[in-house]
Amino acid sequence: MAPARMFLGGGSRILRLVSLPSQHRPVTFLSRQISMEAQSVADQLNSSGFLRTQGLIGGKWIDAYDGKTLKVHNPANGEVIANVSCMGVRETNDAIASAYAAFKSWSKLTAAERSKCLRKWYDLIVAHKEELGQLITLEQGKPLKEAIGEVSYSASFIEFFAEEAKRVYGDIIPATLSDRRLFVLKQPVGVVGTITPWNFPLAMITRKVGPALACGCTVVIKPSELTPLTALAAAELSLQAGIPPGAVNVVMGNASEIGDALIASPQVRKITFTGSTAVGKKLMAGAAGTVKKVSLELGGNAPCIIFDDADLDVAIKGTESIHGYGFGVAFLNMSSFLLVLR
Known part of the structure; x- marks a missing residue:
């Protein structure tokens, strides 16, 4: 499956989001496995x-x-x-x-x-x-x-x-x-x-x-x-x-x-x-x-500003590594992307 992309500002690529592979095991199997593992962990913590x-x-x-x-x-x-x-x-x-x-x-x-x-x-x-x-x-x-x-x-x-x-x-x-x-x-x-x-x-x-x-x-x-x-x-x-x-x-x-x-x-x-x-x-x-x-x-606001002289590939790699941290709810996660175009 081809990766999805988000585009901002004159068609410039800002963030690449990689889709999940289609060959994942069935959701019901994963859910059952998660349930068993979670119960085991809970029992260990309790003991x-x-x-x-x-x-x-x-x-x-x-x-x-x-x-x-x-x-x-x-x-x-x-x-x-x-x-x-x-x-x-x-x-x-x-x-x-x-x-x-x-x-x-x-x-x-x-x-x-x-x-x-x-x-x-x-x-x-x-x-x-x-x-x-x-x-x-x-x-x-x-x-x-x-x-x-x-x-x-x-x-x-x-x-x-x-x-x-x-x-x-x-x-x-x-x-x-x-x-x-x-x-x-x-x-x-x-x-x-x-x-x-x-x-x-x-x-x-x-x-x-x-x-x-x-x-x-x-x-x-x-x-x-x-x-x-x-x-x-x-x-x-x-x-x-x-x-x-x-x-x-x-x-x-x-x-x-x-x-x-x-x-x-x-x-x-x-x-x-x-x-x-x-x-x-x-x-x-x-x-x-x-x-x-x-x-x-209190509530944070953390825009990511990418200037026109930046190395776009490096910028993309940097945002990918941190944007999903803490499920995206950490205050340091980017709330928006501002791309300087000249």
């Missing part, structure tokens, strides 16, 4: 303690108070991988209370002590990158090689902030009077509400939780309801690393209820969110009520 289905509050694995559960599906075939606790306002408020209580002791540890815990967490993530990669593929759907790559990428954030924990320096300010000394001490803000998307279920957590823990904050994580299993596995490893109970909490389920509870609580002093612009606006507006700090990573 090794990686397939957690309860929320983590105050260091304890807890069911939803009303007993409700949420189905997590394998995107390859739509089958149910697991039923996880479907949490809401009450569970989120308890998670916040646990994080607030843990903050009092976690923030008082020395930078070296926090760094040691984070380094241990990093070591455990690296040691279990195969299992974590399998879990990401199972619930998110990206190829296993790409999923394991995400685990390594995710671990790098923990490694980096484990070292940065020891380098949170203050400042000396020149005083206007000779008998005065002015200096700035950096203090952790408190409980951080962390809301993450489905496309990078581990990396989006570690890049937010790593710096928060490093400087002495505690966290309440709300992962995507589509991919909660990876977040729960990462939280399990945080406990094994010696991060105190309550410093890391995970609640999943009713997104609007959990988000509203995080926004409304005066004990939550910062919100960090990756997702849509519409939800980001809502979080920013809601945070004003309790004057929370907010960090938002």
